[in-house]
Amino acid sequence: xxxxxxxxxxxxxxxxxxxxxxxxxxxxxxxxxxxxxxxxxxxxxxxxxxxxxxxxxxxxxxxxxxxxxxxxxxxxxxxxxxxxxxxxxxxxxxxxxxxxxxxxxxxxxxxxxxxxxxxxxxxxxxxxxxxxxxxxxxxxxxxxxxxxxxxxxxxxxxxxxxxxxx
Amino acid sequence: xxxxxxxxxxxxxxxxxxxxxxxxxxxxxxxxxxxxxxxxxxxxxxxxxxxxxxxxxxxxxxxxxxxxxxxxxxxxxxxxxxxxxxxxxxxxxxxxx
Numbered sequence: 001x002x003x004x005x006x007x008x009x010x011x012x013x014x015x016x017x018x019x020x021x022x023x024x025x026x027x028x029x030x031x032x033x034x035x036x037x038x039x040x041x042x043x044x045x046x047x048x049x050x051x052x053x054x055x056x057x058x059x060x061x062x063x064x065x066x067x068x069x070x071x072x073x074x075x076x077x078x079x080x081x082x083x084x085x086x087x088x089x090x091x092x093x094x095x096x097x098x099x100x101x102x103x104x105x106x107x108x109x110x111x112x113x114x115x116x117x118x119x120x121x122x123x124x125x126x127x128x129x130x131x132x133x134x135x136x137x138x139x140x141x142x143x144x145x146x147x148x149x150x151x152x153x154x155x156x157x158x159x160x161x162x163x164x165x166x
Numbered sequence: 167x168x169x170x171x172x173x174x175x176x177x178x179x180x181x182x183x184x185x186x187x188x189x190x191x192x193x194x195x196x197x198x199x200x201x202x203x204x205x206x207x208x209x210x211x212x213x214x215x216x217x218x219x220x221x222x223x224x225x226x227x228x229x230x231x232x233x234x235x236x237x238x239x240x241x242x243x244x245x246x247x248x249x250x251x252x253x254x255x256x257x258x259x260x261x262x263x
Contacts, residue, residue: 056262061258063256064256066169069206107207108210146252151257151259153261
């Protein structure tokens with residue numbers, strides 16, 4: 001008997017590989033419906049069940065030289081985890097992993113852009129016997145004030161519901 | 167929020183305005199810049215440019231009037247550096263973890 005993930009055809013991303021979250025200081029409307037996933041290749045999605053939801057907000061804030069706020073953005077991630085199938089024993093998958101901007105204020109023509117890019121392929125972060133599908137998403141926020149600042153967060157969503165930040 | 171040196175200087179300039187500058191281009195540009203700074207709007211750089219051009223014009227107009235020239239040069243020094251300081255960002259983000 002082969003390993004469960006190989007039987008399932010490996011773990012694949014059936015969503016997007018990149019999307020804009022904020023463009024020219026404005027939240028992109030399509031970001032909330034853009035997502036990536038880490039699901040089994042050979043198993044129809046409707047055969048996966050047991051999904052649970054995980055989400056959290058965080059802030060991207062850039063403060064100016066006089067304590068003035070140049071960029072105030074609230075970002076949010078959401079993903080569904082714990083997707084299971086009888087065909088891949090003990091494996092948990094992740095889908096609908098999305099990052100979007102809840103609100104943003106940009107002052108003084110400072111300029112702000114944020115995008116999300118899937119970094120590499122989805123993978124098994126667990127073991128051969130207990131696979132945990134995972135997908136890494138790189139979120140990059142760029143600020144163009146007097147000094148160009150950029151900030152990146154590498155968010156990896158896991159099938160067991162955990163999110164690691166690099 | 168920390169004190170705003172340019173807003174303070176603009177207020178002081180208006181208050182201590184010498185007669186020869188009362189109808190100058192500098193004072194005419196101040197209210198627009200103050201509004202832009204307070205509102206944090208996208209006209210800030212245009213308003214700042216307008217102030218600096220006004221100061222340059224008034225410097226020529228006042229000629230050798232030492233007091234007026236000193237006030238204009240003090241404001242010019244502060245205003246010319248303002249956007250560099252004001253728009254110099256510091257990252258104060260939280261973590262998604």
